[in-house]
Each structure stands twice: as C-alpha cells, then as structure tokens.
Amino acid sequence: MIILFLQITFYTILVSGSSLSDKVKQTPAHMYNKPEEQVNINCSHSIQNYDRILWYKQVNKQLQFLGYFLGYVNYEDGKPEPGVNVTMEGSASKDQICTLIIKEVDLNSSAVYFCAASREKPYTEPAYFGQGTKLTVLETGRTPTSPTVKVLPPSKKECRNQKDTNQRKKTLVCVASGFYPDHVSVEWKVGGEKITKGVATDNAALRNQTTYSITSRLRVPAEEWFNPNNEFTCIVKFYNGNHNEPFYGKIQGEKGMFISEGDGMTREKYLKATQRLKLSYGVFIAKSCVYGAFVVFLVWKLQGKHNK
Incomplete structure (x- = not known):
C-alpha cells in the first residue's frame, strides 16, 4: 500500500x-x-x-x-x-x-x-x-492588516555606461509592507495595460517581526521611463478575509530627454553638457559686452583728440 x-x-x-x-x-x-x-x-x-x-x-x-x-x-x-x-x-x-x-x-x-x-x-x-x-x-489577538504600497523610481546611475541603446533599461521597484498575514499577489500595469515582461516578484513575502513585506521589480526600456505620459502602477491584491482587495502604488515617467545616439550619453550627461554650454555662452556674452564697451571708449577718446 x-x-x-x-x-x-x-x-x-x-x-x-x-x-x-x-x-x-x-x-x-x-x-x-x-x-x-x-x-x-x-x-x-x-x-x-x-x-x-x-x-x-x-x-x-x-x-x-x-x-x-x-x-x-x-x-x-x-x-x-x-x-x-x-x-x-x-x-x-x-x-x-x-x-x-x-x-x-x-x-x-x-x-x-x-x-x-x-x-x-x-x-x-x-x-x-x-x-x-x-x-x-491567525495568531492570538491578531486581525488582518492591509499593505502600504509604494513604487520607487529607477536609480540615476542605472544604464549610465550602456552604449547599446537597445539594451538600456530602467528598473522600478514596488514595495508592499506592513501587512498580515501573507496572502498577497502582485501585478504591474503601464499606461493602464497589464504587463508581465520584465517583472520579477519575490517568491514569498518576508516576515518582519509582526508583519510581512514583499517586493517586485519591473524593468522597462529607458525611453519608456523618460516619458512623463507613462504611468507605472503596481497592484497588490490582499485577501482581507472576504475577497482580494487591490492596493495601488503609482509613479509617473520622468520628464527629460532620452539620448539615442550610440555614444553612451545618458540624460544626466546630456543635462550636464547643456548646463556647461549655457555657462560658456554666458561668459562669452559677458566678454563681448566688456570688449564692446572698451571699443566704444577708445572711439570716444580718439574723437575727443581730433576735435581739439
């Protein structure tokens, strides 16, 4: 048997x-x-x-x-x-x-x-x-506690040195914390559409003393992140004793310009470069004004001597 x-x-x-x-x-x-x-x-x-x-x-x-x-x-x-x-x-x-x-x-x-x-x-x-x-x-005296959900933006340093523009990715992190017990599931939406590609979620929630937490990561092309019209939503479904209740964390894409040339330039480098150009242009204008004033002064002096 x-x-x-x-x-x-x-x-x-x-x-x-x-x-x-x-x-x-x-x-x-x-x-x-x-x-x-x-x-x-x-x-x-x-x-x-x-x-x-x-x-x-x-x-x-x-x-x-x-x-x-x-x-x-x-x-x-x-x-x-x-x-x-x-x-x-x-x-x-x-x-x-x-x-x-x-x-x-x-x-x-x-x-x-x-x-x-x-x-x-x-x-x-x-x-x-x-x-x-x-x-x-349930542990004695405990009742179900809902999660707090937050989406963290990508690191500024991520993909900075990646020269292949097709491989440049940004990683968003969803953190759900403070819930009890660990009956949760996580999904992502970009622009209101469910997405599974590039998603990696912890296999199980982690116990932190009296509550649980879980993280999920979403990797997207850098140009998707550098689009302020894109809304990235993390949905954590928590079983509250009667049904799965959704809790949301959201973040908007970042304003900026995604540089697609194959020189490895990132948005951060682009902003620094433009700032340097603005500063150089300002110095050039200031020098031009000083030089122009000096020329006007010389002309005025010469005209004064000629009249005498």
Whole structure:
C-alpha cells in the first residue's frame, strides 16, 4: 500500500501542470481562521471514471500526504493517514464534492492544502492537482492588516555606461509592507495595460517581526521611463478575509530627454553638457559686452583728440 501511495504521489507531481488539472476545482482559494475553529476545504473534479481524491499539506515546499477518499458504486470511504488530525467526507465521483475537515486548527495548521483527482484502478493512471487552498491560522489577538504600497523610481546611475541603446533599461521597484498575514499577489500595469515582461516578484513575502513585506521589480526600456505620459502602477491584491482587495502604488515617467545616439550619453550627461554650454555662452556674452564697451571708449577718446 505504501508503494501504491508513492507511485500515485509521483504521478501527481509529474502531471499537475496538464490541462486536465483545470478539471479539478478547489474552494476556497484563501482562508483565515482562529485557533480551535473547524476548517472545511472542498474539492471536485469532472474527469470520467476517476474515483479517488488525494489530499496533501504543503509547508516550506514539502508535501505531506494526508490521506485519500475512495468512491465507487455502493462504496464511499475516507482513509486519513495516522496522526494527521483530519477527516474526509462526501464523494470522490465525477461532479461530486469531497471535503477535507480539520476539526480544531492551530498555528501548525497554517499551510497550503491540495487535493488531487486519481483513479483507483489501474494504478498507472495519472493524478491531477487542484489549485490549492492557502490557510492561515491567525495568531492570538491578531486581525488582518492591509499593505502600504509604494513604487520607487529607477536609480540615476542605472544604464549610465550602456552604449547599446537597445539594451538600456530602467528598473522600478514596488514595495508592499506592513501587512498580515501573507496572502498577497502582485501585478504591474503601464499606461493602464497589464504587463508581465520584465517583472520579477519575490517568491514569498518576508516576515518582519509582526508583519510581512514583499517586493517586485519591473524593468522597462529607458525611453519608456523618460516619458512623463507613462504611468507605472503596481497592484497588490490582499485577501482581507472576504475577497482580494487591490492596493495601488503609482509613479509617473520622468520628464527629460532620452539620448539615442550610440555614444553612451545618458540624460544626466546630456543635462550636464547643456548646463556647461549655457555657462560658456554666458561668459562669452559677458566678454563681448566688456570688449564692446572698451571699443566704444577708445572711439570716444580718439574723437575727443581730433576735435581739439
């Protein structure tokens, strides 16, 4: 029996990305609960002849097998693993609901729970994951706290020495902080349109004493940043206990001129160069005025001598 479970688990991990995984549904996607409360997680599938639901708990990317629920004609039964403190009820048949029940949760119950649909026989049939349910058991006295979102502009020094204009990039950084617990997702929009290219978001939120923070980076061509008409928006979706609530951080593109010649000149260098030219021009005008005044003085003196 142990070998059977290992084989099923292997197939579950192997094919979880298949399109048939779309036929396995889990609800809800997020849950907050207080200690000692009961938690119910539902799973259903629409795969013909599949009659087994497997349940897993994922902590720190490690899967723990919780047990399975088997259902076919005149037989429905749950088989939890020893010591896991869960039960299962419902049905594993197509278009039916199988429920994982955790009667009294504690802080160690916080995890992502997965169901997977499989087939009792033959054992070689693959299994397919659901989308997962993230459960957080709230610490004593804690309530969900929303994030603060801020978008930081690119560094002035970034891409300064990059001579290939096609490779010049600017990196914006979105920082979401002060939230609890860590049920968040991050996305970017440029000019109101969602963008995924050039986006790199932390794999998980970082715990800072009592709250969490997460960062996301967006790399864009420098000419996009040096366009004041472009608005860069970071959207952090936070599960508030009822639904995913969006929080926004925004920043406008910088006013200025993007130099596209292949001489490695950046906007900063361009501004310095123009300032030097203005200063030189001012000195030239001042010298010209002094020289002109001197010439006028000489002419006046010569005319005075001639009249005498």
